[in-house]
Amino acid sequence: MGDFCLLIYGENMINEIPVFKxxxxxxxxxxxANRKLxxxxxxxxxxxxKCETCGLAKSVLxxxxxxxxxxxxxxxxxxxxxxMAVVFLEIGQDVHFTGGSLYEAVNEGVRQGYEKGLLRKSVxxxxxxxxxxxxxxxxxxxSVITDGNSVKITVAPxxxxxxxxxxxxxxxxxxxxxxxxxxxLDIVKKASNNPCPPMVIGVGIGxxxxxxxLLSKIALCRSTDKRNPDKYYAELEDELLKKVNQLDIGxxxxxxxxxxxxxxxxxxPTHIAGLxxxxxxxxxxxxxASTEVR
Numbered sequence: 001m002g003d004f005c006l007l008i009y010g011e012n013m014i015n016e017i018p019v020f021k022x023x024x025x026x027x028x029x030x031x032x033a034n035r036k037l038x039x040x041x042x043x044x045x046x047x048x049x050k051c052e053t054c055g056l057a058k059s060v061l062x063x064x065x066x067x068x069x070x071x072x073x074x075x076x077x078x079x080x081x082x083x084m085a086v087v088f089l090e091i092g093q094d095v096h097f098t099g100g101s102l103y104e105a106v107n108e109g110v111r112q113g114y115e116k117g118l119l120r121k122s123v124x125x126x127x128x129x130x131x132x133x134x135x136x137x138x139x140x141x142x143s144v145i146t147d148g149n150s151v152k153i154t155v156a157p158x159x160x161x162x163x164x165x166x167x168x169x170x171x172x173x174x175x176x177x178x179x180x181x182x183x184x185l186d187i188v189k190k191a192s193n194n195p196c197p198p199m200v201i202g203v204g205i206g207x208x209x210x211x212x213x214l215l216s217k218i219a220l221c222r223s224t225d226k227r228n229p230d231k232y233y234a235e236l237e238d239e240l241l242k243k244v245n246q247l248d249i250g251x252x253x254x255x256x257x258x259x260x261x262x263x264x265x266x267x268x269p270t271h272i273a274g275l276x277x278x279x280x281x282x283x284x285x286x287x288x289a290s291t292e293v294r
Contacts, residue, residue: 015149016096019105021293022151026109026139029155030085031117033289034077037068040225041200041286044261048198048251057256061198064251064284078285079196082119083157085110085139086217092148103141111135122160142214149294156221156288162199162281165191168213171275180205180277181240187279188244188260193253196283199260200224201244204278207268215266216280221288224262237263251284 045068049061071078087106097105114121114136121136146152167190169183184203191199202222204215227234240263250256261284270276 013149014094014096015092015294016098017151017293018099019097019102020099022097022102022105022153023109023112025153025291025293026087026106026155027113027116029153029289029291030110030113030119030157033155033157033287034079034082034117034119035071035075036289037078037285038223038288040223041261041284042068044224045198045284048258048261052251052256052258054250054254054256056254057250057258060251060254060256061258068285077117077119078287079159079283080120081122081159081161082114082136083159083287084123084163085114085136086156086158087139087141088152088154088156088218088221089141089143090146090152090154091143092150093145094149095151102143106141107137107139110137110139142217151293152290153293154221154288154290156217158217159283159285162191162195162283162286165195166216166278166280168209168276168278170209171277172273173275175275177236179275180236181243183277184240184263184279185243185247188249188281189247191281192249195281196252196285197249197260198251198258198284199244200282200284200286201240201260201263202280202282203240203263203265204280205265205267205276206270207276208270208274209276211268212276212278213280215268216278219264219266220280220282220286222264222266224264228265228267230267233265233267237265240265 052058167187171179202216202219204212244260249259
């Protein structure tokens, strides 16, 4: 059978996946995500340059494109901060992992990817003792169970110039839509030039304290070409993007009408007394790469 096996239990098809496949996939994604910007974001930067009316901002957007191109041509990271590895696992309920621990396999993939890709290792093992782990592990791992017999893996390296500018606001239902808009704008204003704009802005609305934060991170990994499927929230995305770009922060903080490339919103049901809002800011190199393992 080699390294692929389907077992039949009753009417279910169980797919056995050896964890070395997970390690290999994560390793490759770590390198790919750090060297190659998703096409949708690259295209947004190109389009922004064409539409930008401020001369200095237009020049900065041109330079950002040159950097992206150089990273691709010379197989170098797009940014010197190669981030903390955030790994999303969408695991089919008919998958059975063999040959070891899934999470250990993920961290081994991060270890190998950051070593082979000559990527900067930026993780410390304790938040106060501050000793570098020297291999960029452990990763931040989020896993969900889905239908099917495969595993979708997304690796999103997150630099902390932008991560540090993110925030959560625990609003009340009375604050409503206007409160959400004001919360997002307040966080972006305070971020200013620190997250290396133009930004990609992920917004999570609903759930509870931790779920809205996770939703905002998930929103950053959605293509900027895809609007929220709910028309109400798609219109809110457009409204927020317009208002953010009127703040005149501009590319790298030099002013202009391109403070953000996109605003993505993800939502979840919440409590009758709550309206949690999280804003996860991504820099102009909001990186992520995905693959499917069977």
